[in-house]
Each structure stands twice: as structure tokens, then as C-alpha cells.
Amino acid sequence: MRISDLMISQNYIGNTNKIKDRISTLNRQILSGNKIERPSDSPVGTSRLMRISDQSGQVDTYKSNITNSLSFLDETIFAMESIQSEVQNIITKLTDVQNPINQTNLDLYADMIDNSLKIMMETANTKVDGKYIFGGTDYSNKPYGISSDNQSYQTNTDTRGRINVKFSQSVVQSINLPGLELFGTIVNNKGFFNTADAVGTITNSSQTIQDNLGNDYTLNTTYQKTAANTYQMTYDIVDGSGTSVFGAPPAAKTLAFNSLNGNLVSVDGSTTNLDFFVDVPANRIQFTMNLKNLSESSSATSISLEANQPTDIFNMLKQISNTLRSGTIPTDEMINAVDNFNSRLTAKQSEVGNTINQISTLENMLTQQSFNLQELAQNENGVDMAKAIVDLQNQEYLLQVSQKMGATLLPQSLLDYL
Amino acid sequence: MLTKIFDISSRSLAVYRRALEVTSHNIVNSANENYSRQRIMLETETSNLTAGIVWGNGVKIDTVQRMRDKLVDAHITSTNQKYSDSNRQSQLIGQIEDLFSEPSDLGVSNLMTTFFNSFNELAVTPNSLPLRTNVLNAANNLSAKVTSINQSLTSLKGDIRQEFQQKVNEVNSLLKQIHQINYEQFSNAYNGVPVNDLLDQRDALVDKLSNLVNINVVYDNTNSAVISIGGALAVDRMHSAEFVAEEANGKLNLKVKDGTYPIVLTGGELNALSNVYSKKIPAYQDKLDSVINALVEAVNGEHSQGFTISDPQETGLNFFEGYANGELIINGEIANDPNKIAISLDGTEGNGEIALRIAQLTDAKLMNGNTLQEGYASLINDIGNDGMLQNNYTSANQIVLDELDQLKASQSGVSVDEEMTNVLKFQRTYEASAKLITIADDMLKTILEMV
Numbered sequence: 001m002r003i004s005d006l007m008i009s010q011n012y013i014g015n016t017n018k019i020k021d022r023i024s025t026l027n028r029q030i031l032s033g034n035k036i037e038r039p040s041d042s043p044v045g046t047s048r049l050m051r052i053s054d055q056s057g058q059v060d061t062y063k064s065n066i067t068n069s070l071s072f073l074d075e076t077i078f079a080m081e082s083i084q085s086e087v088q089n090i091i092t093k094l095t096d097v098q099n100p101i102n103q104t105n106l107d108l109y110a111d112m113i114d115n116s117l118k119i120m121m122e123t124a125n126t127k128v129d130g131k132y133i134f135g136g137t138d139y140s141n142k143p144y145g146i147s148s149d150n151q152s153y154q155t156n157t158d159t160r161g162r163i164n165v166k167f168s169q170s171v172v173q174s175i176n177l178p179g180l181e182l183f184g185t186i187v188n189n190k191g192f193f194n195t196a197d198a199v200g201t202i203t204n205s206s207q208t209i210q211d212n213l214g215n216d217y218t219l220n221t222t223y224q225k226t227a228a229n230t231y232q233m234t235y236d237i238v239d240g241s242g243t244s245v246f247g248a249p250p251a252a253k254t255l256a257f258n259s260l261n262g263n264l265v266s267v268d269g270s271t272t273n274l275d276f277f278v279d280v281p282a283n284r285i286q287f288t289m290n291l292k293n294l295s296e297s298s299s300a301t302s303i304s305l306e307a308n309q310p311t312d313i314f315n316m317l318k319q320i321s322n323t324l325r326s327g328t329i330p331t332d333e334m335i336n337a338v339d340n341f342n343s344r345l346t347a348k349q350s351e352v353g354n355t356i357n358q359i360s361t362l363e364n365m366l367t368q369q370s371f372n373l374q375e376l377a378q379n380e381n382g383v384d385m386a387k388a389i390v391d392l393q394n395q396e397y398l399l400q401v402s403q404k405m406g407a408t409l410l411p412q413s414l415l416d417y418l
Numbered sequence: 419m420l421t422k423i424f425d426i427s428s429r430s431l432a433v434y435r436r437a438l439e440v441t442s443h444n445i446v447n448s449a450n451e452n453y454s455r456q457r458i459m460l461e462t463e464t465s466n467l468t469a470g471i472v473w474g475n476g477v478k479i480d481t482v483q484r485m486r487d488k489l490v491d492a493h494i495t496s497t498n499q500k501y502s503d504s505n506r507q508s509q510l511i512g513q514i515e516d517l518f519s520e521p522s523d524l525g526v527s528n529l530m531t532t533f534f535n536s537f538n539e540l541a542v543t544p545n546s547l548p549l550r551t552n553v554l555n556a557a558n559n560l561s562a563k564v565t566s567i568n569q570s571l572t573s574l575k576g577d578i579r580q581e582f583q584q585k586v587n588e589v590n591s592l593l594k595q596i597h598q599i600n601y602e603q604f605s606n607a608y609n610g611v612p613v614n615d616l617l618d619q620r621d622a623l624v625d626k627l628s629n630l631v632n633i634n635v636v637y638d639n640t641n642s643a644v645i646s647i648g649g650a651l652a653v654d655r656m657h658s659a660e661f662v663a664e665e666a667n668g669k670l671n672l673k674v675k676d677g678t679y680p681i682v683l684t685g686g687e688l689n690a691l692s693n694v695y696s697k698k699i700p701a702y703q704d705k706l707d708s709v710i711n712a713l714v715e716a717v718n719g720e721h722s723q724g725f726t727i728s729d730p731q732e733t734g735l736n737f738f739e740g741y742a743n744g745e746l747i748i749n750g751e752i753a754n755d756p757n758k759i760a761i762s763l764d765g766t767e768g769n770g771e772i773a774l775r776i777a778q779l780t781d782a783k784l785m786n787g788n789t790l791q792e793g794y795a796s797l798i799n800d801i802g803n804d805g806m807l808q809n810n811y812t813s814a815n816q817i818v819l820d821e822l823d824q825l826k827a828s829q830s831g832v833s834v835d836e837e838m839t840n841v842l843k844f845q846r847t848y849e850a851s852a853k854l855i856t857i858a859d860d861m862l863k864t865i866l867e868m869v
Contacts, residue, residue, distance in 0.1 A: 043803045047802075050520065051795065053531070057531040130543060164770070
């Protein structure tokens with residue numbers, strides 16, 4: 001082959017260009033620490049990196065959710081502990097007044113119970129990070145307050161709401177203990193309707209409930225089958241003389257059941273609100289009707305009502321203190337109600353404790369996951385520094401050699417020797 | 419027959435002076451890349467037969483040959499088209515990649531994650547103003563990035579259209595020059611004027627042209643270059659055609675002036691520009707649009723069910739006003755008042771169910787069985803693959819082109835060593851011929867003295 005001068009210079013320039021190109025790539029990689037700088041460097045690697053960064057962003061969010069929730073849950077536990085210490089104090093006092101020696105100054109005991117009650121009210125209204133810890137999701141007002149005539153306590157807001165937080169791809173967990181479940185009165189509608197019942201069949205049930213002052217009322221419920229798997233529910237509250245507390249009867253509720261498993265599906269079309277709050281301010285009656293435990297089955301119809309407590313714990317304590325001030329010792333029912341509240345408090349405490357445990361475990365998992373993701377990203381995108389630097393030195397050496405060669409070869413021709 | 423020595427020698431002097439001229443022409447052009455080495459072809463002058471003896475008549479110049487390999491030229495023309503096509507496309511796609519800034523914290527992917535995560539965090543404390551402002555910031559960042567990508571793509575298209583127009587003008591000007599040379603070389607050759615340097619010029623022009631557009635070159639019997647572009651005659655000895663750029667239905671086309679149908683582009687920078695303008699960018703925009711539209715629809719679908727915590731409370735608000743003309747617009751009411759982010763399902767301010775549902779949209783298969791991130795990743799994957807493909811084509815064609823250039827340089831390049839050797843050779847012969855004249859003169863003198 002004939003070799004012309006142009007070939008030698010083209011060769012030289014072409015090859016040094018290639019070396020410089022490699023040097024600049026290595027240089028860029030070493031400086032940025034990244035192998036993939038643009039999608040065309042590695043399309044697959046880029047999508048993988050984007051997925052990893054998406055996941056690690058989510059994991060970071062879950063972790064910060066956990067940190068924020070844990071402080072809220074710790075506050076909840078702390079509040080419950082201080083309520084419990086007051087309740088135990090009250091239980092001791094209630095035992096003390098059984099002793100005839102102590103019955104001479106019942107007023108003193110009433111004062112002590114009022115004090116504990118005040119602390120409990122205060123604690124029940126604790127606000128953390130802008131949220132009432134026992135206030136459900138309604139923060140428009142303090143959840144618990146006293147009536148305008150100072151005669152009874154009342155629930156000011158809807159305390160049923162739950163704050164649901166996402167802690168991982170698949171775990172959504174409520175982080176609050178709704179005040180209703182701890183302090184409030186819940187009337188459970190329990191039992192089942194017979195699927196074989198004819199349309200139009202009517203079932204009745206009733207339960208004694210108390211107003212905030214301790215007066216007895218009767219709650220009557222009526223369920224009428226209107227179609228297959230569908231019932232109409234009406235209810236009424238009557239006082240001792242049989243007079244309804246409602247001016248007009250409350251609107252009927254439509255209950256729909258699942259035709260296969262018999263579970264309650266919706267109330268008035270809503271699948272999330274399977275309970276409703278009954279509030280009769282004139283008669284100081286406040287309670288929540290829970291319909292979740294109703295179902296349809298093939299057995300004979302059997303429906304009953306059951307209240308977790310006759311009235312909420314604050315009014316119960318108020319009644320006890322009123323009783324003591326009037327010079328009599330509290331009834332066994334009253335003492336039982338306080339005992340019940342105490343055991344419910346313990347149960348709820350362990351519920352909250354479980355939540356704390358669960359999300360602490362999740363936190364460990366997420367931390368591990370976050371490490372794994374970082375490692376994956378490193379594998380995908382990280383530069384092997386040692387290798388890159390050795391490569392760079394090698395290329396630099398090549399460049400020097402070819403420059404030296406160029407310097408000796410290029411300027412030479414026959415001309416030099418003529 | 420002494421005069422014959424004078425005759426042969428003086429002819430030889432003229433021939434080797436000319437040979438040295440050609441050699442020096444070669445030497446001074448050794449750095450000219452478009453130059454083709456010229457070689458002087460010597461042959462013996464026709465001998466004559468006198469008295470039964472053949473008498474040599476010395477040397478004469480046959481031709482000054484231009485050393486060029488037509489086959490290599492044809493290969494370079496076709497490889498040039500492929501190389502400049504893929505090279506320009508790889509540059510343009512590189513620019514598009516820069517617009518998306520992936521993979522980095524500034525890309526849409528990460529901004530989308532941050533947007534959904536901000537809702538996730540808001541669900542923990544739904545009435546927190548700082549967290550609501552966070553959501554708004556994340557949404558603003560996302561919208562700014564999406565809007566800026568679309569604007570940049572549009573302005574890139576504007577630039578491409580302008581460049582296309584300029585390159586078409588360049589094609590026209592090159593065609594005119596080639597036509598001119600076609601004509602001149604024909605008339606010069608006809609008049610016996612050397613045309614080698616003209617042909618070098620023409621080859622350089624054809625080279626340039628093949629970088630711009632796909633051409634087909636043949637040479638007719640008058641050695642005129644007959645070039646067609648995508649099947650349409652562009653130039654021959656008699657004519658040169660004019661081409662115009664045209665935009666129709668979002669596509670950039672090349673057309674013969676006053677012609678009806680667009681020319682099929684298959685190579686050169688014009689093809690790169692037209693392809694990126696008419697196919698690549700619209701495809702990328704479509705995909706981005708479908709991701710953002712799905713996002714807007716899904717987020718609004720959830721958000722409009724929620725209640726604000728503003729006073730008075732509102733519901734049925736859309737989070738995004740919409741996505742139109744490449745602009746992602748956040749509802750102005752929300753932008754002014756973060757409390758209007760409607761994430762409460764039941765109207766209480768501590769309820770964040772809607773925020774949770776929006777956060778869960780990251781896992782929802784909103785795009786034909788794909789999540790938003792997957793849909794977007796497939797867009798980036800497309801861009802990356804297109805870029806990688808064109809990069810690879812470019813380096814492959816570069817290798818072929820380098821090889822061909824070497825072949826061309828081997829055939830047509832000047833070797834100073836070779837030329838210097840020729841100089842010596844021709845110089846010596848010239849000296850010898852001159853000496854011959856002196857000798858003949860001496861001989862003549864000798865004879866004359868005899869008289």
C-alpha cells in the first residue's frame with residue numbers, strides 16, 4: 001500500500017482523538033462519581049435508577065411518617081398513663097368511702113374526685129402538633145367541655161375520626177385513638193336477621209340508656225325488611241313517662257347487606273360510615289350507634305342492643321361526686337362503670353402500644369430497605385474509582401507515547417537529508 | 419544527424435521542466451485535503467523508420483493524470499450521508515436528553531415522587547400549614563419542570579426548522595456551484611485546457627452535498643456529475659434544480675421548487691433534522707402528555723372529592739387547573755391559599771384520607787396497566803435508546819469513513835518523500851539533457867572545425 005503524508009497525519013490525529021475522548025469520559029466519571037449521566041449512556045440503567053430513586057424517595061417519606069407518628073403515639077400513651085393514674089386514684093377513694101370511718105367527710109372525697117376529673121378533662125383535651133390526641137379528626141373545638149349550666153359534661157365535636165397514615169407500600173395504619181372509643185358511650189346493634197324472612201318483617205329491640213345527669217331513658221329500634229338484603233332502621237328515645245325526646249322522629253336509615261357473606265355493606269349508601277352519632281342537647285343525651293356488628297344469616301332473627309357504659313366517664317364521675325356531696329355513697333353500678341373504664345383504658349393502652357411496636361419494627365425494615373436501595377443505586381451508577389484511575393493513567397501514558405511518536409515521525413521527510 | 423540530439427535534448431528539457439512543475443504543484447498542495455495527487459505520464463515520442471533503422475525520437479508527455487479512485491469516492495458519498503445523518507441525530511437527541519435532566523434530582527421522575535410523597539406526609543398532620551405549603555412547592559416544581567421541558571422542545575423545533583431552511587439554501591448553492599464546474603470542465607476539456615483542479619473542487623462540493631442530503635452521483639460521457647436527490651434530478655451539465663423546505667402537518671419536507679410531492683429523505687443532515695422534527699419530538703411530547711394527563715386526571719379525580727379546611731369550607735375543587743399547550747397549571751385558588759388543598763374526606767380538618775388516596779396513585783396502574791413512573795420511565799427509555807442507537811451508528815460510520823479516508827489518502831494523497839525523489843530524478847535527467855546539448859554542441863563544433 002502506498003503511504004502518503006496525509007495518511008500518517010490522519011492516523012495520528014484520529015488515534016489521539018480517541019485517546020482524548022476516553023480520557024475525558026474517565027475524567028467526567030471520576031469527578032461526578034456517576035457512570036450514567038444521560039439516558040443514552042445506558043437506557044436500561046437509567047430506568048432502573050429512576051425506579052430506585054422513586055422507591056428510596058418513598059422509603060424516606062415512610063420513615064419520616066414513622067418519626068412523626070411515633071411522637072404522636074408517645075404523647076397518646078403518656079396521656080393515657082396520666083388518666084389511668086387518676087382513675088386508679090379514684091378507685092382507691094371509692095373503696096375508702098365503703099369504710100364507715102371515712103363516711104363522715106364524704107365532701108372531701110367528692111373534692112378529690114372533682115380534682116381528678118379536672119385533670120382527666122384537661123388530659124383528654126391535650127393538643128399535640130395541632131391535633132387533639134383524643135379528638136378524632138375534628139379539631140374545630142376542644143373535644144370535651146362542660147355544659148353552659150355547669151351541670152354536666154358534653155362532647156363538643158365528632159370524636160370518631162381516625163388518622164390513617166401510610167407506613168409502607170402495603171401498610172396503612174391508624175395512629176390515633178379516637179376519644180369516642182375510650183370515653184364515649186357506644187350502643188352496639190348486635191345479632192343477625194334471617195335471610196328467609198319475608199319482605200315487610202319487622203324486628204324490634206330496646207336498651208336502657210342514661211342522659212348525662214344519670215336519668216334513665218329507653219332506646220327503641222325498629223328494623224323493617226324492605227327488599228332482599230335491605231332493611232330500614234328507625235329509632236326513638238322515650239323517657240320514663242313514655243314521651244319521645246324527639247320533636248319529629250329521626251330519619252330512617254337504609255341498611256344494605258352483602259348477599260353472599262351477610263356482612264353489613266353500607267348505611268344510607270355510605271360504605272365507610274357504619275355508625276352515627278345521636279345528640280339530643282335538650283335532654284343531654286349523647287351516644288354513638290354502631291351498626292357494624294349486624295349481619296344476615298340463615299338462623300332465626302335475633303337482634304339486641306348493648307351499651308358499653310350507661311353514660312360517658314366524665315358524667316359518671318360527676319354523678320359520683322354529686323352523690324358523695326349529697327351524703328350517700330355511690331351505687332355499685334357507678335363503681336362498676338369506673339372499673340369498666342379502667343379495664344378499657346388498659347386494653348386501649350396495649351392497643352396503642354401494639355401500634356408503636358408495629359411501626360417501630362417497620363422502621364427497622366425501612367432502614368434496611370433504604371440501605372439496600374442505596375447499594376443497588378451504587379451498583380448501577382457508581383464508578384469503581386480504583387479501576388477508573390488506573391484506566392485514566394493508562395490512557396494518559398498512551399497519549400504521551402503517541403505524542404512522542406508523532407513528534408518524531410511527522411516532521412520528517414527526505415527533505416531533511418538533502 | 420547531430421540536430422536530432424539537439425531535438426531530443428531540448429524536447430527532454432521541456433518535458434522535465436513540466437514534470438518538475440507538476441511535482442512542485444503536488445508538493446505545495448500536500449496539505450490540501452481536497453487535492454488529488456497528479457502524476458505526469460511520460461512516453462516515448464513516435465519513432466521513425468529511416469533507411470530500415472528505427473530512430474527513437476526521445477520523450478514526450480502523454481497526460482498529467484489525476485490519481486483518484488472512483489469506487490472509494492462512491493463509498494465515501496454514501497457513508498457520508500449515513501454518518502452525518504446519525505451524527506446530527508445523536509447531537510439533537512443529546513440536546514433533548516439534557517432538557518429532561520434524567521437521571522437526577524431535577525428530573526420529572528423525582529419531582530413526581532416528591533409531589534406524591536408530600537401528600538403522603540401531609541396525611542400524618544392534615545391541618546399543618548407547613549406540610550400543605552410543601553405540597554404546593556412540590557406541585558410548583560413539577561409544573562415548572564414539565565412546562566419548561568415543553569417550552570424547550572418547542573423552541574428546539576423552531577431552531578431545527580430554521581436550520582433545515584439554511585441547509586436547503588446550502589444545498590441549492592452547492593448544486594449551482596457543481597453545475598458551474600460541470601459546465602466549465604466540459605468546455606475546458608473541449609478546448610484542451612487541463613481540468614484536474616476543477617475536478618478536485620467538484621469532488622469537494624459533492625462531498626459537502628453528501629453530508630447534507632441523500633444523493634446519487636453518476637458521471638456522464640462528458641465527465642459531468644449527474645446528481646439526483648431522492649430520485650429527483652438535482653444537477654447535470656445543462657441544469658441545476660432548486661429545492662425548497664416545506665412544513666406540512668407538523669412534518670418538515672424537502673421539495674423541488676414548484677414540485678408537488680415531498681422528496682424521500684434517507685440520509686444526510688436534512689434527514690436527521692426532518693426525522694427529529696417530524697417524528698422523534700412529537701412522539702416524546704405525546705408520551706409526556708399522556709403521563710401528565712393521566713396524573714392530572716387522577717389527582718383531580720381524588721382531590722375534587724375532598725373538602726378544604728378554608729373558611730368557608732369548599733369541595734369539588736380541582737388541584738390542577740389543567741394541562742394545555744404544554745403548561746401544567748395549578749388551580750389559582752389553591753396556589754394562593756394552601757388551606758384549599760382538599761384532602762379531608764368527611765370535612766373535618768384532621769382527616770387526610772384524600773391525601774392518602776392521592777399518595778397511593780403512585781402505585782395505581784393509570785396508564786394501560788402501567789404506573790405513572792413506569793409510563794414516564796418508558797419515555798426516558800425511548801429517548802435513551804434512540805440516543806444510544808444514533809451514537810453507535812455514528813461511531814460505526816465514523817470507523818468506515820476513517821477507513822475510506824485512508825484509502826483515499828493512499829491513492830490521492832501527496833507523499834513528500836516520493837515527490838522529492840521525483841524532483842531528484844527529474845532534475846538529474848534535466849541536467850543530463852542539458853549536458854547532451856553541450857556535448858552535441860561540442861560535436862558540432864568539432865565537425866565545423868574540420869571544415
